[in-house]
Amino acid sequence: VNWDPHFETAISDLEVENIEVDGHMWHFKYPLAGSATYEYVERDEDGNVTLRETRDYISIATTRPETMLGDGAVAVHPSDERYAPIVGKLCEIPVGPREHRRLIPIITDTYPDPEFGSGAVKITGAHDFNDYVVARRGNIPLYRLMDTKGHMRNDGAPYSEAAAIATAVAEGRKSLTEAGADAVNLVPDDLRGLDRFEARSKVVEQITAEGLAVMTAASDSRLGKQPSVEDAGEDSPVPLLEARKIMQPFGDRSKVVIEPMLTDQWFVDTAKIVDPALEAVRDGTTEILPEQHKKVYFNWLTGIEPWCISRQLWWGHQIPVWYGPKLKDGKPSADELEAFCAADEAGAIARAEGFYPAGVTLVADSTVYDEAVSKCVAMAANGNDWTAPLYRDPDVLDTWFSSGLWPIGTLGWPENAPELERYFPTSVLVTGFDIIFFWVARMMMMQYAMVGDRPFDAVYVHALVRDAAGNKMSKSLGNVIDPIELVDRFGADAVRFTLTSMAAMGRDLKLSEGRVAGYRNFTTKLWNAARFAELNGVFEVEDRTPNATQTVNKWIIGEFAKTRIAVDDALDGFRFNDAANALYMFVWGTFCDWYVEFSKPLFNTEHAEEARRTMAWLLDQCLILLHPFMPFITEELWALSAPTREKMLVHADWPTCGAELVDAExxxxxxxxxxxxxxxxxxxxxxxxxxxxxxxxxxxxxxxxxxxxxxxxxxxxxxxxxxxxxxxxxxxxxxxxxxxxxxxxxxxxxxxxxDVAVERKRLEKAVGKLERDFAGLQGRLDNRKFRENAAEDVIAETEEAATQKAEELGRLRTALGRIEELD
Known part of the structure; x- marks a missing residue:
């Protein structure tokens, strides 16, 4: 598993950040056992010999020298003729006390690439994922070298004894179980307890001092930065320490280097539950919007690996597994454990009672487990009755496993609760693109596995909020916009409406304070419209059925009905920006700018009551539609704008009026x-x-x-x-x-x-400036290199700016023509 030495826990592949860093590749010699030699031959593509020499070693390259201590073999490709004479022989790991130097076999496997490095690969099954596969395939022991903190092990027998066991295994004189191999500590005594990176330096130092580092000329380009050789020429031999970029795994939370580690963990065999989750999105049972995010979903679920779900942390849902001794000859044995999975301790006891023979006493208190085990062993020695101690696994479940059950877990599952019946499957999940694989895919798999149905009908993936220039916000760039500060300055409603109005599907939001300030003006406009209504007696209206006879009232009712249809269509299609902009255009552009002005004369006529009823109805409908976007000001106005209210705005019925209210004339x-x-x-x-x-x-x-x-x-x-x-x-x-x-x-x-002269001068100056601005923009757009190299959003912004300049230029030229007619 991926082991985080900082948090001392296993983490999943998705919690690992693989980052390219400057690294090194060390080249070392593994001497052949018994001072054996062979003829090493290299050939070019045409089969011509380019190198022939007698060697008493096999060369390997590694980026992690400290793991050499746990090598179980050296592997070469079956087709690699260079090493054919030594396949099956033993070689010596070039580190550790000379008198206890350990031997490992040279084997063949399809994993090594003959064209990469020396073509020979050391196999450290307990500390590399690829090596683990080779080790299992070749029955190579898995020797663990590190503790949970990433330090070299400091337990077990002295190195001399451990090395003797490992050599006996390599020579075929002894075999080990997986647990037996894990108990063998192959870290030399002088390296035990060291941090892994400190141990790395010591290993390199010892191998080089013994003359077992592969040497090369100081001028070798593979060395990267040339070593300092004061008293020798550029061809003086130096250790081959290859400078190269390497992909290094880091914990996404701890930011420390992750160590592949052989530990006991719980896994979900995801291959058995993934197919329904894949098919549901393929056939449209569950929609993922925008469409491009389906690719992320499919990429992760196709060919999915087993999921490690246990964590060695203090927080989380504890693994629902209890352990007791296995049965041996019909009686409990403390040597191995039997697992009992249950929802609670009572369930585990019931399972254990069904497993153990009659007369076996169960001890379920995990705090006395050690005492119970001792008692169990003592009873075995005396031949008395047996005790089977039970204790619960101390690990907890991966957060994403727990949250993967959220859709049903929050609704009373596993009980058949009325909430589960009513609300499941849910309608829509709104989430970020960065947790499609962490959360969305896992909820899909787990709901189908647990209850056989989708968790939701649609997944809406929202965009990133960037700065005004489209850059990702970063503390280092100094472009972070604190939403709390925006709320303090402009109000939560203005911030919410700004984000919604910019939430075009599939496009990131370019946020600026200026935009938020603009929508604060919108809230002010709404408030002032309500204030106008109050001053004209609209708030006192109880009967809010419009029954319009006047043309302007018929018109505004129809305009609202069309807006309601447009808003609902946009919301149904997850086009939240279109919904917000439709409301903005109606409330500000139609209701405030036109209807409020058109209604003013009506309040002084016999149609005043009709105008009040119409405006009261219209204000109510606007507040309802605006409430999801601007909940605070609308709830406040809802309470203020009528003599009484039966319920709060948040509970008000959504309008259903439509085309029937549109009066064409x-x-x-x-x-x-x-x-x-x-x-x-x-x-x-x-x-x-x-x-x-x-x-x-x-x-x-x-x-x-x-x-x-x-x-x-x-x-x-x-x-x-x-x-x-x-x-x-x-x-x-x-x-x-x-x-x-x-x-x-x-x-x-x-x-x-x-003043004709003044206006002509003003217009001529404005036209001249616009012509220069437009020419500059058009010049950029006509530049092929700009089109090829600029980002798509930059090109789009430039095109939009050019169009606006052209339209404004046309209007001013028309105005200038009219001025000239006045002469």
Whole structure:
């Protein structure tokens, strides 16, 4: 397993971070037993001999010299002719007291690559995952070298005795069980108790001092940084210490180097439970959105390895296994253990009672286990009745195993609870991409294994929050935005709405304080709209059924109904940004900017009560739709905006109104009004007409529908467009701005409203600057290298900026043309 020496626990492959670091490869000689020799021959691709020499050793390379102490063999590929003469012979591990130097066999296996290094690989089955497979295949003993802290073992018999046992095994004179091999401590006495890295230095030092390091010229490029050789030439021999990049495993929490370790652990044979989890996503039973995250899910579950679920920690769910002595000749034996898996101690005792013969006394108190074992052994010696002590496994379950049962565990499982019946399977899981394999995949496997069903219908994987430039937030970069500080400054609602409005599926969020400040303004806008409603008696309305007769009321009811449909469609498709933006556009752009203004005249007419009912209904519906995004201000306004409320906003029914509330005639009429007002405002803004100045509007032509729309809404149009009077005209006078409306044409006279010379100078300056800006942006976009090398989001931002500059430039050029007509 992957062993974390800092936390002294096993961890899963997913908790290991493999990081490329600067490392070394040491090359050492393993002398052949009995001073044997062989002819070592190297050939090129054409079979020509490039090296022929007599050797009395086999060369190996390693990045972890301290593990040489636990070698069980040296392996070469069956097809490697260089080592054919010595396969089956013994070689000597070149470290440890000379008189107790240990021998190991040279074997063949398909694992070594003849083209990599020397082609010979040392096999340390207890401290390398690949070596473990080779060792099990070749029946090579597994010798553990380290304790739980990553120090060299300091237990067991002296090295001389341990080395003698290991040599007898290598020579075929003795065999060991797995437990027997684990009990053999092959760490030399002078290295016992040292930190593994300190031991590494000592091992290298001892091997080099004995002359068993492979030597090379000081100029060898494999050495990386050239060694210092003061009194010798560049061809002087030095130990071959190859400098290279290596992938080193680190614990994702402890950040220390992980040690492959042979320990007793509990595993889940995931291959037996993975297929339903794979099929559920393949056939669409469970959706993962955005789609690209399915690849991560499939990559991890396809070809999945057994999952180590036990941890040697103080916290977590304790392993539900109790141990007692195995039966030997019908009676308990303290030599080996029998495992009893149960939900609790009573269950374990019941299983044990069914296992042991009658007359065997069970002792279930783990605190007296040692005493019970001693009693068991004593009784065995005296031939008396037997005691079977039980104790619980002290390890705990992997956090992800426990949390993998979350969907059913929180609903009363394993009992058939009503909550489980009602809420399982759940509808949607919202999570981050970095725990798809840690959590999502495991929940899928475990729910299918436990209850035979999916844990959820959909998995929505949210994006990362980055800084305004799109960089990942990092303390070292100084670009971290603290959400608590944002909440303190702008309010939780503004922060929530900002994040939601930017949560486009499959795209990371580029967060800035400016965006949050903008949505704080949105909360202020909503509050001010509610304040307007209060001042006009809307809060006192009890009957909130609109029953609209006025065109503007019919229109706003229909606009809300369309917004409700759009919001629900977006939420159903997990397009949270579209839902938020639809609400923003309606509340600010339609309700506040238009309806509030259009309704003002109505409050002074016989239609005031209808306006109040409509606004009260509309405000309620907006608060309900906004509540998931902005819960605090909406709950506050809900409580304030009616005489009484039957329930809190969080419990209010979600609106279901739809297309039946849309009045096509009202929609068309008010759309005509808004279009005309916006065009008049646009001309006034472009020409810098003072905001408070009222202007004449000339009607050049207008169809019947337009005449009706004007007649029905004349006061609203003149108020919103700052029009003093509408006058019929056959043609637009010189210097006026022509305004095309649906079914007609208007003109706005500008002569006398502005200082022509000042406006021409202002517009010419603005046009010149925009032309330069646009040319710069277009130049970047036309540059092939920019297109090839820039990130996609940078290119998209540049294209968007160029489009905006072009549109603004077009408007200002039009305005400049109108100024020129005034001359």
């Amino acid at each position: 009202a929609e068309s009429e008010i759309a005509w009004v808004i279009d005309l007002v916006e065009k008049v405002r646009s001309v006034r803004g472009e020409m810098n007409v003072p905001a408070g100045t009222k202007t004449q509007l000339l009607k050049l032509s207008l169809d019947a529908a337009g005449e009706t729309a004007w007649a029905n809404n004349e006061s609203m149009i003149m108020r919103q467009a700052r029009i003093e009077a509408l006058t019929d005209a056959d043609a637009a006078p010189k210097g006026s701005a022509t305004i095309a409306a649906l079914g007609g044409t208007f003109a706005l006279p500008l002569e006398g409203l502005i």
